[in-house]
Amino acid sequence: MAKKTLNIVESAYRAVMEEQDDTILWLMAAMQGAGAAHTVVLRGNAVNYAVAGQGAPGLTVGRWKQTQAPRMDRDVLDLVEKRKIPVLVIQEDLAVRGIQKSEVLAEVELIGIESLPALMAEFEIVSHW
Amino acid sequence: MPRYLLIESRDPFESNDVAYYFDLARGLVAADNEVTLLLVQNAVLAARPAAKVPALRALIAGGVTVLADDFALKERGIVALADGVASAPIDVVIDHLESGHKTLWH
Amino acid sequence: MTRKTITFALMDPPYESENLTTAFRILDAAVRRGHDVNVFAYEGAAALAFVRQAAHPNPVHGKDLATENHPTTKEQVAALLALAADKGCKVDWVNCGMCVDERGVGESVPGTRRGSPGDFHDFCEASDNVLVIPTR
Numbered sequence: 001m002a003k004k005t006l007n008i009v010e011s012a013y014r015a016v017m018e019e020q021d022d023t024i025l026w027l028m029a030a031m032q033g034a035g036a037a038h039t040v041v042l043r044g045n046a047v048n049y050a051v052a053g054q055g056a057p058g059l060t061v062g063r064w065k066q067t068q069a070p071r072m073d074r075d076v077l078d079l080v081e082k083r084k085i086p087v088l089v090i091q092e093d094l095a096v097r098g099i100q101k102s103e104v105l106a107e108v109e110l111i112g113i114e115s116l117p118a119l120m121a122e123f124e125i126v127s128h129w
Numbered sequence: 130m131p132r133y134l135l136i137e138s139r140d141p142f143e144s145n146d147v148a149y150y151f152d153l154a155r156g157l158v159a160a161d162n163e164v165t166l167l168l169v170q171n172a173v174l175a176a177r178p179a180a181k182v183p184a185l186r187a188l189i190a191g192g193v194t195v196l197a198d199d200f201a202l203k204e205r206g207i208v209a210l211a212d213g214v215a216s217a218p219i220d221v222v223i224d225h226l227e228s229g230h231k232t233l234w235h
Numbered sequence: 236m237t238r239k240t241i242t243f244a245l246m247d248p249p250y251e252s253e254n255l256t257t258a259f260r261i262l263d264a265a266v267r268r269g270h271d272v273n274v275f276a277y278e279g280a281a282a283l284a285f286v287r288q289a290a291h292p293n294p295v296h297g298k299d300l301a302t303e304n305h306p307t308t309k310e311q312v313a314a315l316l317a318l319a320a321d322k323g324c325k326v327d328w329v330n331c332g333m334c335v336d337e338r339g340v341g342e343s344v345p346g347t348r349r350g351s352p353g354d355f356h357d358f359c360e361a362s363d364n365v366l367v368i369p370t371r
Contacts, residue, residue: 003360008233010146011369015278023278024369030352036359044146116153117160120231121131125359127244127367128233138254170253200260219260223268226364227239234368 002037006123008116010044013072017059020070022049024129025079032083039123040079041116042108043090049076050089050108051099073105080107088119132163134225134232140171141182147172150235151184154193167221168214169198176202178211189213196221238324240271242362244355246370248279249288249308255280258368259311262326266318271325273362275355276347278370281334283308284344309344316346329354 009024016022028038042049049072058066079085091110094101101110111119120126135154141147157164166188168176175182176197189195189212196217197210210216225232243262247254265272276283290305292298312328319326329350335341343349359365 002356005359011371014371027277027352027355031356034353034356036356044149113149113152114156117156117162120157121160121162125365126231126233127365128235129367129369138257169257198257201257218264219257220264220268222261222366223241223264223270226241226265226366227237227268227270229364232364232366234366 002035003124004037004039004122005125005127006039006041006120007127007129008041008043009046009129010042011129012045012048016070016072017056017066020066020068022070022072022075025049025072025075028085029079029083032085039086039088041088041090041111041119042076043093043113045093045097047089047093047097047099049073050087050094050104052103052105076105077107090116130161130163132165132225132228132230133157134165134167134222134230136167136169136222136232136234137172138170139235140174141184142174143171147175147235148184151188154188155191158192163194164192165194165196165221165225167196167198167217169201169219171201173197173201173205173207176210176214177207178209180211185211186213236268238269238271239363240273240361241265242273242275242355242358242365244275244277244365244367245280245283246278246368248282251279252370254368254370255283255308259308259315261366262315263318266315266322266324266326269322269324272315272319272327273358274326274328275350275358276328276330276334277355278331278334279338281330282338282340284312284328284330284347285309285340286342286344287340312344312347316344327358329358331355 055071058069087108195214199216288307288309292300293303328347332349
């Protein structure tokens, strides 16, 4: 049985247009395919990934046009629904950013920041991204 | 008692997200863990005796062991350290990793 | 000292972040103690072992190539592998293949290898501990 791993993700919108993915969420999905047992916590600015209905059109530079623009909410849904990776979101970080619960994907689980220490105790590996 | 090494690379003057990491350290202690906070890189800028970082002082008072990377201190010409902050070689990271302590980097 | 296996994930590209200065010091310390070390070089870190890095002189400070002796991360990676050989322990340095491809840094220090997230998973499963050094 794979080691239970908690991944606290705070990096947000870094290189997502270039990579057409958030590279950490992508890594989690890829590792899950290899047999990992991941859980993701979105904190800091990364809580914005759980906002439904986001996404910019593809980048255009001269005649070059991006055809596979990423959407972070779609990637979060992919983790939860397809990869069976639970995605938890720090509710205080939503609140301080003025994000209403009604804007957040129903598929994620909201948790309080104070629950993080107890949560960390449940996992064999805890990584900060 | 479970032990954690929290490595902080950011300084609280430039990044207010350091507050989250200090709060995490406090929360881990409150949950009966032994916590060491290692300041590396610009985070050591918070280690001077006169640095205005009350949150760091509170962590020390609350039982977190606070260390500052000796290389980063020398690089920045920091000689005197605030009460409760000790200089440490980078080997301390290996001490914790080889002992199986959960080790996080911020 | 009981030999341990420790896995590290690196993400920063060369020459852009102090994270790598600290990371190489940590890796060096681990190998000096005789531990086996796994490195998953992800994203920009896939360029750390690129053999076509070239040192340069420093005309601003009047130093020629030899005097400047400019560090390259490829030398640091090679030195880590050599240290491990001296110590009788192992460094398994894996560059994420897609990260290598998109950066065009496919020629890597001998002794390092191309891999994938599956390797990072295998590393984590087989290690005594894991440290991720993220980028910003």
